[in-house]
Amino acid sequence: MNKFFAVVKREYVQRVRTRFFVVATILGPLVSIGFTVVPALMIGLKTGAPPRIAIVDQTGNMYERVASEISDNEERPQTATPTMTPPGAAGARERAQQTAKMVKPDYALERVDLNGRTLDEVKASLDRRVASRDLDAYLILPPNLLNGGEPEYHARNTADMITKEQLQRSISQAVRSQRLVENGIDERRLDELSKPIHLKARGVGGEESKGEVGFFLVFGAAMLIYMSVLLYGQVVLGAVIEEKETRIAEILFSSMRSFPLMMGKLIGVSLVALTQLGIWAVTFVAVSAWAAGISSSIPHISPFIFIYFAVFFLMGFFIYATVYAVVGSMVTTTQEGGQLAMPVVLFLVAALFVSFNIIRSPNSPLAFWASMFPFFAPITMLVRVVTETPPLWQILLSLGIGIATAVGLIWLASRIYRVGMLMTGKKATLPEVWRWVRQE
16 A cells, blocks of 8 residues: 555656646636637727728618617627537628627718719729728618618628628618518517516426526536546556656566556546646636625525536546556557547547437436446536436446446556556557456
8 A cells, every 4th residue: 555655646746846737737727817808808909990881872761770770889789698600601600790799889980872973983982992991891772672682791801700790780670670660660669579588497496496507517527527638638648658668667566566556647647637627726716706706696506516516527537537547558659549548538528419418308218328327427417417316326326337437447457557568569459458458
């Protein structure tokens, strides 16, 4: 046992004292703040004078309404809830729409009348003004705008999708309002009648549901496990194959068995990871409390949710960390190990997709077996706990299977490690690795 703790202490102290650990611990919160605060500040940053846009109204009565919609900031939402968007052109368009809702519109508008000129003559004149930078863009409102006519947008910077989306939304709202007026419908009365209904969810006992908050905790646990494994998996991998590169296996195996050696390495490196994550978590909570204020209301969440969160996070981290330990016992370089371990880590992504079905039916056979599968359990069982808590025996069974899986993987890694440590000159194949496991 003393040798086991000596290995844990060496792995922990050796890495905590490095400059990389100190720098990464300090930079972690700074980078996270940079990715959350800086983009929000940059969105509202004024990059120059308001865009100058000319509007050619061929309808004769839409300029004032369109200009009012473009310039009106009071009823226009200033924030938007981020959503997942697909890649490609459609995804880029949706992201532009979301960003456009977050940016406060500010334009310098100008009305241009035909005054007996043809539309082509007016376009040519406006094109010259755009080319000479007297204007940034201009809009053409066709005579049949209210009957399906499509307005035209001409700009020097056609890549500015945010301005285009804001103008399109404003014109659509103006056309809608004008159509209501012409049909004798009170727009404000229609808005009042069209207000959405907020559904307040409550549990069987009458308590207000906090399922949304709980699900965000589950999603946070999944992201935390995923990022932790990506960040520290290579460290576990490097710790396992460290002796292969330094060739001190004979000394190690002459003083202790392979299983406590492997267990000590895994726990030591994992404690390094948990120390760094703990510092980041405390910093995040402190900054969040300071930003939100002491008087802000915090949703009531059962303390058992946080206990389950911590337990299943630790279980998930150790399960996937042992995967890197098993892979590290088979390979000779960290590059090979990272490629072999990545497919197994993608189980976390699959668990997230399965979770959406579990939310709808937390007591289904799919939910039960997915929460028993050790590579899914850190996510799927948490989903069941925050939606409709399963019986305690199922939670304990899932934990038992997960812990047994982690211990079994460590045993497997140690069996492979004791022989693979001394094997040089060729890459291990699966049949050969199986012989190493069976060898006494």
